[in-house]
Amino acid sequence: MRSLSISKFLFNKHLKGHFILLIIALTSITAFSSDNAIKVQWEPYSKALKNAAVDKKMVFTYLSASWCTSCKGMEKNTFTDPFIVNILNTRFHPVKLDVNSEEAIVCDEKEKTVERCFFDVWKLNGVPSFVLIAPKGLSILTLTQSLESSEMRLLLQHFLKKEKEWVLE
Numbered sequence: 001m002r003s004l005s006i007s008k009f010l011f012n013k014h015l016k017g018h019f020i021l022l023i024i025a026l027t028s029i030t031a032f033s034s035d036n037a038i039k040v041q042w043e044p045y046s047k048a049l050k051n052a053a054v055d056k057k058m059v060f061t062y063l064s065a066s067w068c069t070s071c072k073g074m075e076k077n078t079f080t081d082p083f084i085v086n087i088l089n090t091r092f093h094p095v096k097l098d099v100n101s102e103e104a105i106v107c108d109e110k111e112k113t114v115e116r117c118f119f120d121v122w123k124l125n126g127v128p129s130f131v132l133i134a135p136k137g138l139s140i141l142t143l144t145q146s147l148e149s150s151e152m153r154l155l156l157q158h159f160l161k162k163e164k165e166w167v168l169e
Contacts, residue, residue, distance in 0.1 A: 038085045040094050045105050048093035052135040056167055058159065059133035060092040063099045063118060068127045070146035081149040087156045091163075099127055108138050132159060132166075140166050 043051070048059045062079075064071035078084060088094040097105075097114050107117035118124050122131050122142050129144040147155065159166075 037080065038082060038089075040079050040085050040096075041089050042096040043093050045095045045097060045103075048095045049106065049133070049137050052093050052133070053137070056135045058092055058135065058140070058163065058167065059095055059131075060088055060156075060159075061095045061097060061131040061133060063097050063114075063124065063127055063129040063131070065099045065127050071128045074128055074146060078147055078149050078152050081152070084149060084152050084156065087160070091156075091160060099124075099129070106137065130155075134166055 045061070051057070052059050064075075079088075097103075099115060099118050101114040103114050104111055105114055105117060107121045110117075110121060112121065118129070122129075122139060124131075124142055124144055126144045128146055129142065131142050132140045134140050143155075
């Protein structure tokens with residue numbers, strides 16, 4: 001069997017065209033997979049609350065921080081899982097908040113900064129954290145824990161099973 005060096009391969013007239021097509025194909029696949037990957041469509045918090053009041057979907061609030069390594073892992077793995085992305089985008093109003101933010105929001109009918117809602121209203125103490133909010137704007141439950149894709153799938157499925165009960169409250 002004859003071996004070809006890379007330089008001989010590149011300059012071989014017959015293989016040169018195939019090599020160029022291969023490079024174009026790989027570039028296209030890479031560009032398609034990274035740019036067109038489905039993503040969670042995070043909504044602004046106040047918009048999500050307004051929309052939830054109209055369409056009666058729950059608000060799924062994800063609280064993170066720029067320094068949180070577990071959050072970065074979830075954003076890279078859990079929140080790119082196609083099943084999770086689809087459920088969040090179609091059945092909830094997904095919101096991502098920075099726990100250190102001084103932005104004023106309404107949490108359980110109280111206007112406070114995100115940071116004060118995190119500590120004082122939702123009684124959370126770490127990130128990543130999640131708050132499930134009913135369409136009426138009141139929190140249903142909170143959770144502080146990093147979740148793998150399989151765990152998030154189960155959690156979202158549980159939320160959807162309890163949806164009718166929680167939404168009517």
